[in-house]
Amino acid sequence: SFELTQPPSVSVSPGQTAAIACSGDKLGDKFVSWYQQKPGQSPVLVIYQDDRRPSGIPERFSASNSGNTASLTITGAQAVDEADYYCQTWDNTVVFGGGTTLTVL
Amino acid sequence: QVHLEESGPRLVKPSETLSLTCSVSGGSVTSYYWSWVRQSPGNGLEWVGFVFHTGATDYNPSLNGRISMSLDTSKRQFSLRLASVTSADTATYFCAALTGTTSGKFDYWGQGALVSVSS
Numbered sequence: 067s068f069e070l071t072q073p074p075s076v077s078v079s080p081g082q083t084a085a086i087a088c089s090g091d092k093l094g095d096k097f098v099s100w101y102q103q104k105p106g107q108s109p110v111l112v113i114y115q116d117d118r119r120p121s122g123i124p125e126r127f128s129a130s131n132s133g134n135t136a137s138l139t140i141t142g143a144q145a146v147d148e149a150d151y152y153c154q155t156w157d158n159t160v161v162f163g164g165g166t167t168l169t170v171l
Numbered sequence: 172q173v174h175l176e177e178s179g180p181r182l183v184k185p186s187e188t189l190s191l192t193c194s195v196s197g198g199s200v201t202s203y204y205w206s207w208v209r210q211s212p213g214n215g216l217e218w219v220g221f222v223f224h225t226g227a228t229d230y231n232p233s234l235n236g237r238i239s240m241s242l243d244t245s246k247r248q249f250s251l252r253l254a255s256v257t258s259a260d261t262a263t264y265f266c267a268a269l270t271g272t273t274s275g276k277f278d279y280w281g282q283g284a285l286v287s288v289s290s
Contacts, residue, residue: 067232097274101216108265108280109208109216115274152216156273159229160206160218 068157070164077169084140086166088153091134096155098136100129103165104149112151113138143170173198175266175281183260183288189253193266193281196247200224204269205242205249206277209262217262221269222249256288 070090078084088098098116101109112123116131126141140147148170153163179191193205207219220230222240230238234253242249253260264286268279 099276101277108283109277111276111278114276154277156275159231160221160269160275162216162218165215
């Protein structure tokens, strides 16, 4: 079965750029979405179709997808961005990555 | 805008059947793949399955045939049944609206229902 691999954790200082990777076999041939989940809350879509932002998502969120790796970038990370982030794709079925905890401190 | 709300028993005994319903308000029932995603305590998201307005379904193979989903378009509700549950099925179950498949994205999520499997 298809697998998506994410680092368990990423840590940055406020104002720095945070990058979260998601890897999978030939992932660049598939569309990737990204979700933000804060403790006790439901996930929120922050990126879809590799690099598109839904309305209401700040411009500091961007993403790319090429080769075997998709990446979510938060430029100028803020304390409010602390959350778990999940990548997701479709490979005959829905697949989620294991999630990455972003710490901003 | 679509609003989703889960309902159903929050405590299920081992070997019994977990049943949840998601009520949909707003949006078109024919526009989405109505989905369930679960998250066991302290862990990541796991897709459970979806049902489309045509009646088509797709389930996570790891659930080994224990799952069934249905959609009642007139009531604007879709349901999940998971049979022969064990403690491994203890999780928060989110209902969600998936737009498309290959380019699909979960646009809307319910608030989640924590279901515990315990005697």
